[in-house]
Amino acid sequence: LGAALLLLICAEYLPRQLARRNPQAFIGLGIVLKFPLRLLQPLACLLDGIARLIVRPFRVKPAVVNHHEQDDTQADEDEEQHNKTTLPASLLALQRISVNHILVPRSEVDGVNLDDSIEDITAQLIACKHTRLPVFHSDINQVQAVLNIRHVAHLLPNAELTHETLLAACYEPYFVPESTPLQLQLLNFHKQQRRMGIVVDEYGEVQGIVTLEDILEEIVGEFEEQDSQDNPHIHPQADGRYVIEGAIAIRELNRCLGWHLPSDGPKTLNGLVTEALESIPDSAVCLKIGRYRLEILETEDNRASRILVWTVARPPSA
Numbered sequence: 001l002g003a004a005l006l007l008l009i010c011a012e013y014l015p016r017q018l019a020r021r022n023p024q025a026f027i028g029l030g031i032v033l034k035f036p037l038r039l040l041q042p043l044a045c046l047l048d049g050i051a052r053l054i055v056r057p058f059r060v061k062p063a064v065v066n067h068h069e070q071d072d073t074q075a076d077e078d079e080e081q082h083n084k085t086t087l088p089a090s091l092l093a094l095q096r097i098s099v100n101h102i103l104v105p106r107s108e109v110d111g112v113n114l115d116d117s118i119e120d121i122t123a124q125l126i127a128c129k130h131t132r133l134p135v136f137h138s139d140i141n142q143v144q145a146v147l148n149i150r151h152v153a154h155l156l157p158n159a160e161l162t163h164e165t166l167l168a169a170c171y172e173p174y175f176v177p178e179s180t181p182l183q184l185q186l187l188n189f190h191k192q193q194r195r196m197g198i199v200v201d202e203y204g205e206v207q208g209i210v211t212l213e214d215i216l217e218e219i220v221g222e223f224e225e226q227d228s229q230d231n232p233h234i235h236p237q238a239d240g241r242y243v244i245e246g247a248i249a250i251r252e253l254n255r256c257l258g259w260h261l262p263s264d265g266p267k268t269l270n271g272l273v274t275e276a277l278e279s280i281p282d283s284a285v286c287l288k289i290g291r292y293r294l295e296i297l298e299t300e301d302n303r304a305s306r307i308l309v310w311t312v313a314r315p316p317s318a
Helices: 002-021 023-059 062-083 089-095 118-127 163-168 182-192 212-220 250-257 269-277
Strands: 132-136 143-148 175-177 196-200 206-211 234-236 242-245 286-289 292-300 303-311
Touching (some): 002 212, 182 212, 250 269, 269 303
Antiparallel strands (some): 234 242, 286 292, 292 303
C-alpha cells in the first residue's frame, strides 16, 4: 500500500504541483514527450488489452475477491508499518484522520444551482477555477449530480449551454460518510474511479466535499515547504502577528506556521474559538489557548471571520 501511495504521489500529484508553479518550463516538456508518447501508444494499448484478458476470468465472484483483497491490503499495511520505518509519518496518520478533518466546508463549496438562469450558470462556469462541481436544486443538500466543466467547456464561449445539455454532461454523485478514515477513502476513490466525494453526516446532511487532491496534499504536505504567504487564509503582519480567516482548517494552519493548536475537537479556527468561548463569537474579544493569544477582529453570520493570532514565548524553565 505504501508503494502504491508513493507511486500515486510521484506520478500524479507532484508533477501537477510542479507544473502549476512553473507552467512555462513544463510547456517545453510537452513538445519533447509528444513523439515518444505516440511511439509507445500501440505498446500501451497492447499491454492494456492483455491485462484485461488476464483479469476477465476473475470477475466471476467480485464480492469474494474484494473481501480477500481487503484482508490482504490490511495485512500488508500492518506489516509495512513495522518494517518500512522510512514511510513518512503523514502517510501513517491516514489511519487516524477522518474525512471531516480535511473536507471543504459546505459554506465554501462552489456548486451549480439548477434553479438559476442558464445565463448565470454559464457566467459562473466561465469564471470557475474548479474542474468538478456539485449540481443541486436550490440547496446543496439536494445534490443531484456532479459536473466536470471540461465536458461542457466547448458550449460556454458561444452561450450554447442549456439546462438539458448541462444535465446530460453530469454523472451520479458519490457520497462519503464524514467519519471515513482517509486511508480507506483513498482506496475507495481508487476502486470507484472517482476524484471527488460529497461528504455527509449521520443524518444525511451535506457537510462539504473531499477530493483526491485533498488527501494527497495531506500526505505530501509534510514534504513541501510551507509558506504562509501562499495561503490566502493567512495574512502575516509586520509585527510578527497574523490575521487569519476563521474558516481555515486547524490542521492546515498548524502545518503552515508550525503551530500546535489543538485539532482533536473543532476542525476550523472559528470552531476552536467558539468552543473556547462557549458562546457565539463577538468582535473585540480576546482569549488564550495554550501559548496562543487570539483577538476576534470581525464576525459574520455568528462566526469569527477574521482573527488576530500571535504566540507568547514560554518562560525559561528554572
